[in-house]
Amino acid sequence: MTPPRSTAVRRFVLVAITLPIALTLLSLIAQIAVVPTLPDPIATHWGLGGGPNGFGPVWVPLVLTGAVGLGLPLLLAASVLNGLRRGDRGATYRFLGAVALGESTLIAVLVTWTTLMQAGLADAADAPSATLPAIVAFVAAAGAGVLGWRLQPDEPYRPSTPVDLDRVALEPTERVVWLQSVRIAVSGMIVLGVSLLLIVACLVFTILTAPLPVVLMMAAVTLLMVAAVAMATAFHVRVDASGLSVTSVFGFPRIHIPLQDIDQVSAAHVSPMGEFGGWGLRWALGGGFGVVLRTGEGIRVRRRSGKVFTVTVDDAETGAAVLQALVARAARG
Incomplete structure (x- = not known):
């Protein structure tokens, strides 16, 4: 068995816990700093045309950043960390660590950018398009995921x-x-629960950003996944x-x-x-x-x-x- 405090464990903690915490704290500090200059309500949803079409209280980005950008990665990490510590290995552990970092990066970049760009506006309806922040956020998330994968050692399952x-x-x-x-097992239920939370988060994001046909399709997929988890x-x-x-x-x-x-x-x-x-x-x-x-x-x-x-x-x-x-x-x- 691999020693409990092996490189795999230390690197997973770095990628799936330490870096997401650091990213989230920086994002929250930046958002809190501009709260006095934000319009109230703030733009929280952008249509396909690029302009904002949904609004909410100024605390919404803070909650989204903390709950989704940090909460989900920490739940994911907590559900599999014990397996790594007792000596389990395999590409899935490495992949989940990369996913946790990528998801945290996506939320940190997207939510912080769309919040900061509204600083100084008298009316959130005048907020610029969120297309560029979304593109940059997804690219940054992909890059963070690749980095998270490369930072962890390749220890296959035996x-x-x-x-x-x-x-x-x-x-x-x-x-x-x-x-x-x-x-x-409880650990398995946690992982499946986190997976469902991620799917629900995607559904919420789809509701906020996509047209009705796409929302209905995503809702059907979500219901199918819930049923599949229940039967398993x-x-x-x-x-x-x-x-x-x-x-x-x-x-x-x-x-x-x-x-x-x-x-x-x-x-x-x-x-x-x-x-x-x-x-x-x-x-x-x-x-x-x-x-x-x-x-x-x-x-x-x-x-x-x-x-x-x-x-x-x-x-x-x-x-x-x-x-x-x-x-x-x-x-x-």
Whole structure:
């Protein structure tokens, strides 16, 4: 395992926590300094034509900068930092650190610029176009994201060694069923919650800046994501003579792998963030598909086609051993 205070941990803290805090504090200081010279109300929304068409109290930019520009990056960092500290690694940690810095930069540049350019105006309706600030903010955010990625070391995820399974002997007519349930870990729920907050923030931004058709499309995407997250928080796992079944508590989605389709069964330690890039229904390059709801033991199945499926669940060794015995019995006919 990598030492707790490794370079990866220190650099992630720098990129995802320290730099966003510094950027946000500078932005707030600059905004607070010009509050006495701002019109009230202040322009908070610009139309496609470039002119302002939405207004609000002067404290709106301050709240937006603190809550979105700093709050979301800190929530994101807090949800994955423990994984890094206990030795988990993978490109996802590096990517999330870069995203946190990029998101903080976007808000800092855009909100501060559109606030400062209204200083001295008697009427916020006379505020200049926000097109240039938006372009510069997105470019700066992309650059900050790249910088955040480069500042962090490249430490790939290293899969653990599969656990040796106990042999389970089954008589030809013996009936056996193994049942278990699994719910998403608190850390996973935090990450998914932060993701939903980011989507909602995008929806709010879209409402403020985009025409109605785009708003409706973004709202539909948001509702779809909320439903997808809800259906991926808890599953029932069943091993029986038909194979391996993993079913959401809502009844959908359901993954079923018949015995005759299984080539190999194992129990292994699973790292959702390091191996699959997150929690829930996940697909990982080289790692196959998985229902990964927490860090820890899981059942891993390799199909005859070569595809791999993983589900995290308590007592995975027993479940995998029972499944392996059922596969062996089915192969004997």
